[in-house]
Amino acid sequence: MTDVLEDLxxxxxxxxxxxxxxxxxxxxxxxxxxxxxxxxxxxxxxIGNLLQVLTVRRLQLAGHRPLALVGGATGLIGDPRPSAERQLNSADTVAEWVERIKRHIEPYLDFSGSNAAQIVNNYDWTAPMSAIDFLREIGKHFRVNKMLTKDAVSARLNSDAGISYTEFSYQILQGMDFLELYRRYGCKLQTGGSDQWGNLTAGTDLIHRVEGVSVHLLATPLLVNSAGEKLGKSTGGGSLWMDAEMTSPYALYQYFVNLEDALVGGLLRKLTFLEREEIEEIEKESAERPSARIGQRRLAEEMTKIVHGAEETAQVIAASQALFGRGSLGELTASTLRAALSEAGLVSAPAGSTVADLFIAAGLASSRNEARRTVAEGGAYVNNERVGDAEEVVPAERALAGGLLVLRKGKRTFAGVEFVAG
Structure with a gap:
């Protein structure tokens, strides 16, 4: 029951x-x-949220009882950001997103046994409450001078944008959540991100005032790169979403394969369930052979398994190898192949184009002469087969699943072509 704290x-x-x-x-x-x-x-x-989900899972594996709260009410209000006011989404949109997020969380928790997980929605106890009741029963316990000291609030107060009462009230709603869960389920611990500390303490303070008891908080660190950007939101190429339609399994895998060395050990600890001895061994091997990217590859494999499952991970690894000539392209599914080629650059071209036309269209050659030179030097490949004639016509029958072709220049530069009707 307590060893989990040492592990965390x-x-x-x-x-x-x-x-x-x-x-x-x-x-x-x-x-x-x-x-x-x-x-x-x-x-x-x-991925930043996934850190929280996995922390919830670790505590459940240690025997404790999790409540995963999906904020149907707080999602309608908006947590204050230091920079600007959040755009408020419609009630229908938020309700749809509540259901989607529930489906993201459910696979990570066990809903059976003595410490079965529950998913709760704060809209259930917030919506029936009138504004007068909210102010009389909850608002009276909050001191404005203390609320003004919260980082996100103080940052906005000192900006030209200011802060609306709507966002200012967010910490009161989150504090009420903890109180309600304490009363309904005997909940005594809240976990969350360290950037939410001001909102987290709103709950402990409220419970102490109203119920006269002390409850607990654990805040995890933010996942950031060396530039201080959040891995889950500001990755340069967009957010790392858990939804496969928003971030493909291939894109997720490649992100972690290409991660900077300094971050790998910490993320192996925080985002995987590998044991301490194995992680330390991976770190040792990575230090001895940094060019092999052993840590990155293991992290990428574990992360893709956690988010998308073993079968999808096997496809992604096969695609990573096949695109560079170390595996069979024909064994890849159309969705995996398309996702991989979309990351590299996917263009459309009519079936029956020449190799030179395709290389130019895909940006692997700037001119016909360059395409011919690449072919002459033995560096042009179509579906991992070396091409000997730049003017060779590539028929529709050469396409892989989904009408796709893989073009490669040299060992590491590749792009995709989707055949369309000429």
Missing amino acids: QWRGLIALSTDLDELRAEMAKGPITYYCGFDPTAPSLH
Whole structure:
């Protein structure tokens, strides 16, 4: 019951907390009920959210009882950002996103047994409450001077944009969530991201005022790269979403394969369930052979398995190898192949085009002369087969699944072509 705290600390998953000794003593008495909240601000969770989901899972594996809160109410309000006001989404949109996010969370938790997980929606207890009741029963316990000190609030107060009462009230709603879960389920621990610390403490303060008891908080660190950008939201090429239609399994895998060395060890600890000894061995091998990217490949494999499953991961790894001539392209599904080629660059061309036409269309050659030179030097490939004639016509029958072709220049530069009717 308590060893999980040591494991979380070793993995670097505790950035902030209330009193760990008191929490450890509480856990030693038996399973505790805890919760983590997820607001439906998009149709998918991202990798930053996944860190929270996996932390919830780790605590459940240790025997504790999880509540996954999907914020149907707080999603309608918007958590304050330091920069500008959030765009409020319609009630129908938020309700749809609530259902989608539930489906993202469910595979990671166990809904049976003595510590079965539950998914709850704060809209259930917030919507029936009148504004007068909210102000009288909850609002009276909050002190405005303290609310103004929250980082996101103070940043906005000092900006030209200011902050609306709608976003200012978010911390009151989140505090009410913890109080409600304490009353309904005996919930004594909330987990969340360290950037949410101000909102997290709103709940502990409210419960202490209203119920006269102390409850606990654990905040995980933000996942950021060396430039300080969040991995889940600001990756340069867009967000790393958990939804396969928003970030393909291939794109997710490639992101972690190409991760900078300094981040790999920490992410193996935080985002995988590998044991300590195995992670330390991977780190040792990576230090001895950095060019082999052993850590990155293992991290990419584990992450893709966690998010998309073993079968999809096998397809992604096969695609990664096949695109560079180390496997069979014909064994790839159309969806995997399309996702991989979309990352590299996918263009359309009519069936019956010449090799030179295709290389120019795909951006692998700037001119017909360059295309001919690449072919003459033995560096042009169509579907991993070396081409000997730049003017060779490529018929529709050469296409792979989904009417796709893989063009490669040299060993590492490739692009995709989708045949269309000429």
